[in-house]
Amino acid sequence: MKKHSQFNEGKNIFNSVEFELKRKKIKNLIIRLNSRNKIVVSIPLKISDEILVKFLELNLDKFNKYSQEKENKKSINEKENWFYLFGEKIFYDVDNESKKMIINNKKISLLNKTKTEAINQYRKKELKVYLLVRQLQLTKIMNIENHVIIVRNKVTAWATNHVNKKTIYYSINLSSFSKEIIDYVIVHELAHNKFANHSQDFWNLVKFYEENYKIKRSKLKKYIYS
Secondary structure, eight states, X not given: OOOOTTOOXXXXXXXXXXXXXXXXXXXXXXXXXXXXXXXXXXXXXXXOHHHHHHHHHHHHHHHHHHHHHHHHTOSEEXXXXXXXETTEXXXXXXXXXXXXXXXXXXXXXXXXXXXXXXXXXXXXXXXXXXXXXXXXXXXXXXXXXOOEEEEEOOSSOSEEEEGGGTEEEEEGGGGGSOHHHHHHHXXXXXXXXXXXXXXXXXXXXXXXXXXXXXXXHHHHHHTOOO
């Protein structure tokens, strides 16, 4: 097997991109992002430097951009002790002695839960309080009967309106966005009481109450929190 003098096991720098190289009993080269959003390149035990370099040149930049995009979408950063709430970056402290997290002078226990779980507990409560007030206001403005509000760890949608049950399920991840963007989501879901699908009539109704809904919808898709 040829020695790869340019490439050692572990972390490497190639075109200023950091990645991890792993040799395995495989036939093809594989590049992926691991659970920590790091680039991992798996290569066969026997491979020439020429083939490896060509593969990296074709793929590294693309995966690095994808990795950076994922990093920018993060709403919780445990390393730097901050998270997004209502479009603003909130910093917190951790008291390791009492095993408590301090957020806006409020103490949250870290017993039997991770920092992310504690943050989501806090965000869920704050989001629920806002939704209870704002959704009631908007139902009166839109002349629609109010709905039960349930906040869940939804990952497939920002919210879902179960019209027959008069219940709207909101994603806890909405808590990262500004209140203006959350308002658009509320209007969007309430509009489904009059139009089940996303017809032109539906969007006309949404636009009537949220004139700049396209901008807010775009921010949701791009994970722009403010």
